[in-house]
Structure formats: structure tokens, C-alpha cells
Amino acid sequence: MLNRESGQLIFAVVIVLFVFLLGMVIIQLMPSEYTIAKRTAESNQAFYLAQSGLQQAVYFVNNNPDLAFLNLSLVKSGQGNILVYTLTYTYGSTEKKSLNLNSVSLGEYTVNVSYSLLNMSSGGIIINFPVYKIVSTGYIPSISNSRIKRTIEVYGNNTDISLDPFKFAVYAGKSVSFAGKSAVIEGERLPDGSFDTAIYSNGPVDLRNPPLINGTYSPILGKDVIANDNTLTMPVLNDAYLKSISQSQGLYRSGSNIDLKAIVAYAKSNPNWYNSATNTWLTWSLVIYIEGSAKMAGNVEFQGMIVVKGDVKITGTGNKVKGILYAASVDTTVQDLSIYGDPIIEGTSIGEDVSIGGNSTVRHNKQYIENIFSTHGITNVVKATKTKLKILAWQEK
Structure with a gap:
């Protein structure tokens, strides 16, 4: 009888210890799950920032058909953002500007646009087409102190010539x-x-x-x-x-x-x-x-x-x-x-x-x-x- 009671007590203690340990494990995992969820959200935010930079670069290319190089960045400043960019044209002129934006961003981005001539086929004849390379990177929370960054690279052409x-x-x-x-x-x-x-x-x-x-x-x-x-x-x-x-x-x-x-x-x-x-x-x-x-x-x-x-x-x-x-x-x-x-x-x-x-x-x-x-x-x-x-x-x- 005593042995049976002792065995039941030991079993109960084991169960309690198992539940306690399981709870400890769950408690330990909860911050990890939170961290993973947070990093996933920030990764998506960085990607959206990179997309925003890409869209801004496309706007500049479409409105400046003689663009040769572009350096562009969006940085946080107080309760808003500052858009800073430098345009360099194929004929040598350079233009630098900065704009204060009222919008508030969760992060920042940088964009670099370069212009080069690549061999492409038109009408079966190889010619040098001007091609733009756009590299846009989004940073969370900032460029100088980023936990997460995502980069998009795009190649595009804005010249049409039909042979x-x-x-x-x-x-x-x-x-x-x-x-x-x-x-x-x-x-x-x-x-x-x-x-x-x-x-x-x-x-x-x-x-x-x-x-x-x-x-x-x-x-x-x-x-x-x-x-x-x-x-x-x-x-x-x-x-x-x-x-x-x-x-x-x-x-x-x-x-x-x-x-x-x-x-x-x-x-x-x-x-x-x-x-x-x-x-x-x-x-x-x-x-x-x-x-x-x-x-x-x-x-x-x-x-x-x-x-x-x-x-x-x-x-x-x-x-x-x-x-x-x-x-x-x-x-x-x-x-x-x-x-x-x-x-x-x-x-x-x-x-x-x-x-x-x-x-x-x-x-x-x-x-x-x-x-x-x-x-x-x-x-x-x-x-x-x-x-x-x-x-x-x-x-x-």
C-alpha cells in the first residue's frame, strides 16, 4: 500500500515538473516568436521602401530623358522626410536638390541610377542601346543604423529605335x-x-x-x-x-x-x-x-x-x-x-x-x-x- 502511494506521488511530481518545464520552454519561445514576427514585418517594410525608391527613380528617368546618373535618398528629419537627389545629364550638366516632405516614413532608402550602352538586337542587327541600371535599397530604421535592408535591382530602356x-x-x-x-x-x-x-x-x-x-x-x-x-x-x-x-x-x-x-x-x-x-x-x-x-x-x-x-x-x-x-x-x-x-x-x-x-x-x-x-x-x-x-x-x- 505504501509503495503504491509512493509511486503515485512520484508520478504526480513528474507530471508537475513536466508541465513546469513545458511552461518555461513556451515562455522562452515567446520572445523568439515575437522577434521573428517583428523582423518579418520590418523586412517587408524595407522592401516597400526599396519599391518606393524604385518608383521615384522611374519618375526621374521618365521626366529627364537625357539622364545619365542619379543619386537619390530619402532620410527622416523630425516629423517628416527629406528627399535629396543629384541628377547628372548625358550632356554634362549636374543638378542637386532637396525637398522637405510632410510624409512620415518608418525607414529610409537610397537609389543609384547609372546609364550605359549595351549590345542588343533590333531588326536582326546588333546595336548599342542605352540601358539604365537602377539599384534601390530600403533600410529599417535608418541608413546609418539598419537592422534590416532589402535591395531591388532593375534594368530598363527608354529609347526606341526600330530597324x-x-x-x-x-x-x-x-x-x-x-x-x-x-x-x-x-x-x-x-x-x-x-x-x-x-x-x-x-x-x-x-x-x-x-x-x-x-x-x-x-x-x-x-x-x-x-x-x-x-x-x-x-x-x-x-x-x-x-x-x-x-x-x-x-x-x-x-x-x-x-x-x-x-x-x-x-x-x-x-x-x-x-x-x-x-x-x-x-x-x-x-x-x-x-x-x-x-x-x-x-x-x-x-x-x-x-x-x-x-x-x-x-x-x-x-x-x-x-x-x-x-x-x-x-x-x-x-x-x-x-x-x-x-x-x-x-x-x-x-x-x-x-x-x-x-x-x-x-x-x-x-x-x-x-x-x-x-x-x-x-x-x-x-x-x-x-x-x-x-x-x-x-x-x-
Whole structure:
């Protein structure tokens, strides 16, 4: 009997000790759980601060398209915050400012924005795109005494330049029509021997009686020919640069029905541009720029870029062009790029309403186009436009 009572007493003591120890453990764990919850909340707060800094940086980039560098910080001051920033522009100017904000923040943040040129692809051609790197860090409770910090890194671009129209043998801003079946039109030759798209038009392409397009008289719409598609628009040339270059070369003209043969003859007379002994061009830098209309009536051979702000009519025999042939509308007048006779045009031909007939041969040649771009610089040929910042990549560091 005594042994049983002693055993029960010992068991009761063990139970009490277990409950006591369990309570002690729970009491010890409670501060840890509180600490974890607090650190989680502060981590989220630091992340939101980093996001706020990122949004502030995007605002500055969008409203200062020539921004090169930005240092930005939000610091607490009394019952408010002070926003301090330094802007450095691509043209060298620097601007420093600070703003007193009435809002109260739980922490602070810093932002650094840097500008660099990275190789990116546009229209299958590698060019240097300006890219912004934004690094935004949120701190709790402060920058100088932080328990928690979170960092967001973003890469973005605010420049748009489309080289896609140069991917085709023929690009039309309005329509493409044909006269007869004797012409040959070919897109870029691909490694497997097939052709890339030969013709792109924002409007209709008359395929009721087509010439030989990519080696067939039955071109496939959407593959060999793209019609009624407004995804791409006429490339915006850097007119100021191209016109000034043409003027400096003596290849600028204005008026109606300008004869390109006389301009090309002038270019061939320069031994730095043309080797008359071998009948070869020595440069890709030449720009013929016509404000008005022009004609190519026969036996014109040229290498470079021809820009006509009006009608261009190619007729006769012996015409050969290597490079970019560009005919654009002026104001609201409809302009035509008419290719007839037996010309050989290699590179790309861009116009509003394009008409092709005779024994014309129009081939895309990526290398010729790249030769022109690399000689002048792509943004000197095609104008780059500023846009709102587009996010290219995002990560938390």
C-alpha cells in the first residue's frame, strides 16, 4: 500500500515538473516568436521602401530623358522626410536638390541610377542601346543604423529605335503592286537555302499576277509576303544628319525630276570614293539626298544611300544600286517608288506606294545595310526616339 502511494506521488511530481518545464520552454519561445514576427514585418517594410525608391527613380528617368546618373535618398528629419537627389545629364550638366516632405516614413532608402550602352538586337542587327541600371535599397530604421535592408535591382530602356523595316527587300508604307511577271524579288537568303520574308506592306499587296517572289510565282501570304499589317511603321530617318552629310559631299539636290545619273557621275569623279580603273566603289558613306522627285533613267550604278523626299521612277537599263533606297512622302502628297526596266537593287527598298515591273531584280542584302549603319552610326541613319522606361530585367539582391 505504501509503495503504491509512493509511486503515485512520484508520478504526480513528474507530471508537475513536466508541465513546469513545458511552461518555461513556451515562455522562452515567446520572445523568439515575437522577434521573428517583428523582423518579418520590418523586412517587408524595407522592401516597400526599396519599391518606393524604385518608383521615384522611374519618375526621374521618365521626366529627364537625357539622364545619365542619379543619386537619390530619402532620410527622416523630425516629423517628416527629406528627399535629396543629384541628377547628372548625358550632356554634362549636374543638378542637386532637396525637398522637405510632410510624409512620415518608418525607414529610409537610397537609389543609384547609372546609364550605359549595351549590345542588343533590333531588326536582326546588333546595336548599342542605352540601358539604365537602377539599384534601390530600403533600410529599417535608418541608413546609418539598419537592422534590416532589402535591395531591388532593375534594368530598363527608354529609347526606341526600330530597324525591322530594313529586314525586307521591299517595305511599303501603303501598298505594293506589280506589272507583269518578269521581276525577281528575294528576301534575305537563310542558312538552309530558303528565303526570309521578301515584302512587307502596311497596306495591300496585289498578288493576283505576282512576279517571282522568293523563287515562286505562288508566294505564301504571311511568309513570303506580309500585307495589311500595321505592326511596323516607316522608319524615321535622321533627316538633319543625312541632309548635312549629303550637302557636305555635294550630293544634295532639290527640285522636280532630278536626274540621279548626273549626281552619280559627280560622285564617281572623286578618286577617294570610286576607283575608275576597277569600276568599284571605295566607300559606303555616300548619301544622295533629294528634296523633290527623282529619276534613274539608265546606266546608273551607285553604292550607299539614296533618300528622295518624293517620287522616284527607275526606268531604262543598266541601273544598279547597292545599299538603301528610301522614298518617303512629303506632307500629305502620295509618293511612289516605281522600279522598272532591268535594275538590280540589292539591300533594301523602302517607299510609300511601291510599283515593280519589267525585268527588275530586288534583293535584300543584310551586309550592305550593316555597312551603311556601321559607317555612319545607326542613330545617325535612323532617328532614336525617347519613350517611357521599359523594364528589361528585375531581381532582388
